[in-house]
Amino acid sequence: MRAVQIGVGSMTFGRTWRKGLMEIEGVETVGLIDPNPAFLEEARGFYGLPAESCASWASKEFYEQVQADFIIDSTPHSFHYKNAIEAMRCGLNVIVVKPMSDTVATAATMVKEAERLGRKLVVAQQIRFMQPVLQLKKLIAEGIVGDVAYIQADSYFTRQGPVRDKWYQPHPLLLECAIHQFDLIRWMTGLEPESVMADAWNMPWNDEVWGKKTAIALFQMNNGSRALFRGLSTEQPGESYPGHWEIEGDKGVLSLIKGNIYLGGERIWPAEEISEAELDLPALNAEVLKDAIAYFAGNESPVLSGADNLKSLRMAFGCMDSSEKGQRIQL
Ligand SMILES: NC(=O)c1ccc[n+]([C@@H]2O[C@H](COP(=O)([O-])OP(=O)(O)OC[C@H]3O[C@@H](n4cnc5c(N)ncnc54)[C@H](O)[C@@H]3O)[C@@H](O)[C@H]2O)c1
Structure with missing residues (x-):
């Protein structure tokens, strides 16, 4: 499955997804999004991606160009709602870091929108x-x-x-x-x-x-x-x-x-x-990623889902x- 990460760079929590993205079989990182050019460039170097696989902002055109299947959103929580709704409307599944959103209303809408569109929403509560x-x-x-x-x-x-x-x-x-x-x-x-x-x-x-x-x-x-x-x-x-x-x-x-x-x-x-x-966030996020990939592929009882996390x-x-x-x- 083809992943786009939003919120990248070795200085951020986004770095803790690298282990899973690099090591899990069947997962390929095809796009990176971040408004900070230095963070984007550092992450591009890490994954060895061409410049056209990187963007400052998410868009339908970008998701189509890189043929993404899902996003990992590791931006601050005030951006999760917009990123999730846009990605789901472009046909993508979503993994979002905790907290799901910065209000209950926006989180509840993310869950409802996932159900309405038939998309999978995962909240990475890796503990x-x-x-x-x-x-x-x-x-x-x-x-x-x-x-x-x-x-x-x-x-x-x-x-x-x-x-x-x-x-x-x-x-x-x-x-x-x-x-x-x-x-x-x-x-x-x-x-x-x-x-x-x-x-x-x-x-x-x-x-x-x-x-x-x-x-x-x-x-x-x-x-x-x-x-x-x-x-x-x-x-x-x-x-x-x-x-x-x-x-x-x-x-x-x-x-x-x-x-x-x-x-x-x-x-x-x-x-x-x-x-x-032992609190090994990269290893724990790799477990989140495995659980999410199985969910996206049809497993109906994931450990982590948006509907459950809303509670x-x-x-x-x-x-x-x-x-x-x-x-x-x-x-
Ligand atoms: N255990 C955990 O699950 C855990 C641990 C730490 C942080 N977090 C969560 O991760 C999130 C990010 O935390 P952080 O400390 O890495 O934050 P941060 O401020 O360092 O930002 C993360 C990245 O998002 C990028 N970004 C900011 N606004 C963006 C936008 N509108 N679109 C795309 N990218 C944007 C930044 O440039 C940066 O690269 C928070 O919601 C935090 O709660 C979770």
Whole structure:
């Protein structure tokens, strides 16, 4: 299948797709799009493409010229809606990096438009493919803790917090970071959120510029259980992804601490204790790409789809709404 990447260059998150694009059999990079000429030129050199395979902006003519089958959109999220709608209307399938879009309305339209046009939309929530996450999901499905009653997910940042000085957004932590844990809460447990109470703020050492960098959210899940998320920009030690998890059911408690899984306090995975979970984004994005290619080729049960991801995105926006209104929000 013939890929066009939008948002390229070794200085950007777009670089993390190179491994999959180069190594996966049956995938060929045929076009690159980026308004930054230096980034475009560097990526062109990497893929060894002629100048006519590169463009500053997406267009129907360009997609037709390079005979693209799908796009990987790794631009900032405010551009995802336009890029996805245009590509789908040109007959292409779409892989878009998280977050799917910068509002629920635009994301919902992307999902509806994919259905209407018969296109496939994938949101690259690659943390789903981390080994400890896959193990936890399997253990929960096997019933090792019984019916899930309580979930806690903690994600730790430095005191500076997840600052995005490239563009302003009011909630960088909730939209760009917590979206991973929100997605994992749903995916690992198979439960869906019904409502949320949340608070997002800044610690005294954080500037208000670049938005709120700490948040706590309590979700009520559809089996009556509660899921507590804490995203902390503090000096407390811990990792951002997948973070520290506690999942308690009527038969026991599973913990995920620095990539190790414990049952009732006893380590059960991996065989040798590790010091931290390995976060290899190029390898994880290669897994996303394999899942997407199979979906485009007809697999009806992909790990990642836009329709599914909309439910995770609603959790992030529900938190913002709750924090701003000081109320519980139905999801
Ligand atoms: N784990 C993850 O999945 C993960 C990790 C990091 C970033 N991201 C996401 O990736 C996205 C991009 O983040 P980044 O830090 O690489 O951003 P960035 O500002 O570095 O931009 C990425 C690229 O997009 C290009 N670009 C900007 N506007 C464009 C447009 N209108 N059309 C085409 N290209 C355009 C830029 O020139 C750049 O090459 C964000 O939405 C972010 O949340 C995801």
